[in-house]
Amino acid sequence: MTADARDCAVGQLVRFPDPQLPDGAEELRSEVRDFIAEERANGTVMGRPDSWLSGWDRGFSERLAARGWVGMALPTEFGGSGAGPIARYVVIEELLAAGAPVSAHWVSDRQAGVSILSHGTEEQKRAFLPAIAAGRCFFSIGMSERESGSDLASVQTRAERTDSGWRLNGTKMWTGGAHVNDFAIVLARSSDHDDRHEGLTQFIVDLRAPGVRVEPIRLLTGEHRFNAVHLTDVLVPDNRVLGIEGDGWRQVTGELAFERSGPERFLSTLPVLTSLVRLLASVSTSQHQQSVVGRLVARLISLRAMSLGVASALQAGASPDVQAAIVKDLGTRFEGDLIEQVRVVSPIAPNRSATIGGHAELLAFALLHTPGYTLRGGTNEILRGVITKEVTAR
Amino acid sequence: MNTTISTSGALAGGIDDVRHDGYWAAETPIGATLLVAGPLLRAAGRPVPDGTVAVAVAEAGSLVVRYRDVDRESVVGPAGAAGTDTALVVSGSIARVPWASTAGTVLVLTDTPGGPVVFEATSDVTIIDAESDLAGNPLATLVFDGVSVADPVPVRRGTAEDVRLQMAAVHALLISGAAERCAEMTVTHTATRRQFGRTLDHFQAVKQNLALLLEEVALVRAGSSLAGRHLVAADESPLGAAARSAVTAAVVQASASAGEIARLSHQLHGAIGFTELSELHRFTTRLWAWREAIDSADWTTQLGSTAIAAGAEGLWTMITATTEETL
Ligand SMILES: Cc1cc2nc3c(=O)[nH]c(=O)nc-3n(C[C@H](O)[C@H](O)[C@H](O)COP(=O)(O)OP(=O)(O)OC[C@H]3O[C@@H](n4cnc5c(N)ncnc54)[C@H](O)[C@@H]3O)c2cc1C
Numbered sequence: 001m002t003a004d005a006r007d008c009a010v011g012q013l014v015r016f017p018d019p020q021l022p023d024g025a026e027e028l029r030s031e032v033r034d035f036i037a038e039e040r041a042n043g044t045v046m047g048r049p050d051s052w053l054s055g056w057d058r059g060f061s062e063r064l065a066a067r068g069w070v071g072m073a074l075p076t077e078f079g080g081s082g083a084g085p086i087a088r089y090v091v092i093e094e095l096l097a098a099g100a101p102v103s104a105h106w107v108s109d110r111q112a113g114v115s116i117l118s119h120g121t122e123e124q125k126r127a128f129l130p131a132i133a134a135g136r137c138f139f140s141i142g143m144s145e146r147e148s149g150s151d152l153a154s155v156q157t158r159a160e161r162t163d164s165g166w167r168l169n170g171t172k173m174w175t176g177g178a179h180v181n182d183f184a185i186v187l188a189r190s191s192d193h194d195d196r197h198e199g200l201t202q203f204i205v206d207l208r209a210p211g212v213r214v215e216p217i218r219l220l221t222g223e224h225r226f227n228a229v230h231l232t233d234v235l236v237p238d239n240r241v242l243g244i245e246g247d248g249w250r251q252v253t254g255e256l257a258f259e260r261s262g263p264e265r266f267l268s269t270l271p272v273l274t275s276l277v278r279l280l281a282s283v284s285t286s287q288h289q290q291s292v293v294g295r296l297v298a299r300l301i302s303l304r305a306m307s308l309g310v311a312s313a314l315q316a317g318a319s320p321d322v323q324a325a326i327v328k329d330l331g332t333r334f335e336g337d338l339i340e341q342v343r344v345v346s347p348i349a350p351n352r353s354a355t356i357g358g359h360a361e362l363l364a365f366a367l368l369h370t371p372g373y374t375l376r377g378g379t380n381e382i383l384r385g386v387i388t389k390e391v392t393a394r
Numbered sequence: 395m396n397t398t399i400s401t402s403g404a405l406a407g408g409i410d411d412v413r414h415d416g417y418w419a420a421e422t423p424i425g426a427t428l429l430v431a432g433p434l435l436r437a438a439g440r441p442v443p444d445g446t447v448a449v450a451v452a453e454a455g456s457l458v459v460r461y462r463d464v465d466r467e468s469v470v471g472p473a474g475a476a477g478t479d480t481a482l483v484v485s486g487s488i489a490r491v492p493w494a495s496t497a498g499t500v501l502v503l504t505d506t507p508g509g510p511v512v513f514e515a516t517s518d519v520t521i522i523d524a525e526s527d528l529a530g531n532p533l534a535t536l537v538f539d540g541v542s543v544a545d546p547v548p549v550r551r552g553t554a555e556d557v558r559l560q561m562a563a564v565h566a567l568l569i570s571g572a573a574e575r576c577a578e579m580t581v582t583h584t585a586t587r588r589q590f591g592r593t594l595d596h597f598q599a600v601k602q603n604l605a606l607l608l609e610e611v612a613l614v615r616a617g618s619s620l621a622g623r624h625l626v627a628a629d630e631s632p633l634g635a636a637a638r639s640a641v642t643a644a645v646v647q648a649s650a651s652a653g654e655i656a657r658l659s660h661q662l663h664g665a666i667g668f669t670e671l672s673e674l675h676r677f678t679t680r681l682w683a684w685r686e687a688i689d690s691a692d693w694t695t696q697l698g699s700t701a702i703a704a705g706a707e708g709l710w711t712m713i714t715a716t717t718e719e720t721l
């Protein structure tokens with residue numbers, strides 16, 4: 001790369017597209033706000049941090065879907081609303097900011113649906129997409145294993161051909177929601193190659209099929225959110241291969257921009273800042289408290305502009321994977337930073353056993369979730385490798 | 395209803411020009427000319443002079459301003475005070491005005507008994523070119539020793555507040571431009587400098603720092619671009635609440651990131667960046683200088699207290715309004 005080419009590459013990385021909200025975004029936002037207010041009054045939206053990991057409520061997902069707000073990235077022919085990425089963005093950022101319990105449908109809505117839409121057969125689309133959009137069919141992601149985290153291409157789960165399909169053996173780790181969801185998209189090795197990125201295949205595995213055993217793994221808080229999923233001679237019929245056999249790696253990495261740039265990469269802990277502001281609004285505040293809040297809000301506004309810029313590019317059909325990685329590294333560090341900063345100026349200390357929903361409890365809860373923000377979906381160190389690949393020697 | 399912020403017209407180009415000014419470490423008050431003096435004079439119905447314009451805002455108490463020709467016979471004069479003439483006599487000084495010593499025109503914004511006005515500094519104003527900023531660029535002190543101002547132009551109340559914020563936004567855009575240049579120089583340096591038999595950018599630790607640098611530059615750029623779109627949309631009208639939040643956020647973020655960007659650029663350049671052998675210092679010293687010009691503590695607490703005043707119900711709305719206000 002010449003110096004000029006490098007300059008150009010730097011320019012492309014740091015210049016994000018301008019955020020473009022479509023006509024009707026404001027109206028949509030206010031409809032979502034009304035819906036949330038109603039749910040809040042019924043006690044189902046409780047302003048909890050990290051609600052896309054922890055806030056599991058099937059009923060909420062179904063009511064949201066009834067409004068057309070699940071499967072917004074799916075076309076109407078498959079039960080979606082066809083509204084597209086930016087309209088979806090508006091809805092999900094409202095939900096996350098409010099700390100709504102969205103984790104039941106989160107993965108189906110963000111990933112599984114989109115993945116089936118782009119790689120699935122017609123039969124798979126008809127079988128899964130309408131149910132996903134209705135908030136009645138929930139997916140887990142079965143990628144990681146004990147020995148395959150950052151180095152995902154090293155997965156050991158094997159898929160062997162049978163007469164009518166495939167037989168899967170192996171153990172998937174950290175599988176969010178496997179104990180409550182319906183299906184998992186499992187990445188497994190289906191043939192051996194010198195290039196480890198070849199010979200991987202994605203399978204749609206019924207989590208209630210014989211041979212699937214889900215074993216809880218508890219978080220630091222003691223919550224049961226993810227699992228080890230043991231697959232012992234699990235039979236997967238041919239019509240549940242997702243996409244092309246052996247093409248799993250390309251499929252998995254092809255949609256990273258969707259997974260990495262969304263508002264869930266910087267809004268997970270916003271409810272804690274909201275809670276702090278609730279406390280501070282009624283008392284006289286110090287300059288230090290004001291400036292901590294000011295710095296956090298400034299970063300949030302700038303980050304959101306970046307994330308919305310990526311969403312605008314996605315809407316326009318681009319795939320800004322590297323810019324999405326930038327948003328994810330900055331955003332997930334912000335999530336943890338927010339907790340640390342709020343902690344310093346909070347009039348109340350974190351307390352796990354305080355009243356649920358009170359500032360002390362929220363702060364403790366978010367703090368104990370902190371290590372996860374910069375791990376899930378690919379660690380920040382790995383993301384930085386993705387970012388610098390664009391401008392450095394390979 | 396169109397909820398998109400649109401950039402159009404001459405000012406939009408002005409935003410890019412100011413950023414380029416930072417990118418090239420150019421030595422003119424082009425930002426103050428395009429983004430502050432232009433809208434200010436257009437709003438006042440006055441022509442914008444050719445050439446560069448420096449803008450000096452008098453802090454409360456720094457100038458003593460009175461009417462020159464008080465006519466005791468008249469009731470209420472044109473500026474809303476006793477007098478038939480609006481001519482002023484100005485004494486006092488305004489310190490640390492960037493580029494006032496070299497600009498074609500120096501515009502002064504001050505309060506008078508009849509409200510805020512702007513006027514052009516004439517040769518009667520002594521401009522002392524005594525100080526410089528951290529990058530070595532001139533900061534002049536304007537001294538008014540009973541200076542007569544014949545034709546001050548009245549401007550709306552709150553103008554000084556907007557102008558201060560616009561000036562800070564200019565510095566945020568300058569920081570964004572210089573930051574981008576720092577990132578480019580650093581990427582090129584780490585691609586060419588060899589240690590341990592390989593170029594620096596082969597090393598994992600170097601990659602990690604490079605990524606952090608690029609990210610911080612992108613963050614400043616995104617924030618200041620959003621702010622720029624609001625400035626363009628407002629042009630000569632006052633900045634609305636959402637625009638103020640967006641612009642203040644950009645200013646706070648640029649100020650917060652400037653030090654980190656300079657730190658990482660220097661670290662990755664090693665000793666050579668710490669000397670005049672490398673051009674890097676032209677940009678990092680400007681990052682430090684422009685951070686000072688932003689006067690950030692003030693903006694940070696302002697943004698924070700606005701957010702706190704918005705309360706738990708209004709905080710999120712305040713944030714979304716920065717991209718949603720119909721402009
Ligand atoms: C809350 C949460 C939910 C999750 N949900 C799911 C899920 O639903 N489904 C699923 O499949 N997975 C899930 N994961 C797993 C997640 O994707 C992995 O944790 C992640 O990919 C990192 O892998 P690892 O934990 O094995 O760490 P490792 O890969 O062992 O990394 C350990 C450390 O070494 C660093 N490191 C490793 N390699 C490099 C390198 N080449 N260069 C620089 N640094 C390196 C890492 O950055 C990290 O800091 C979840 C994780 C969390 C925390």
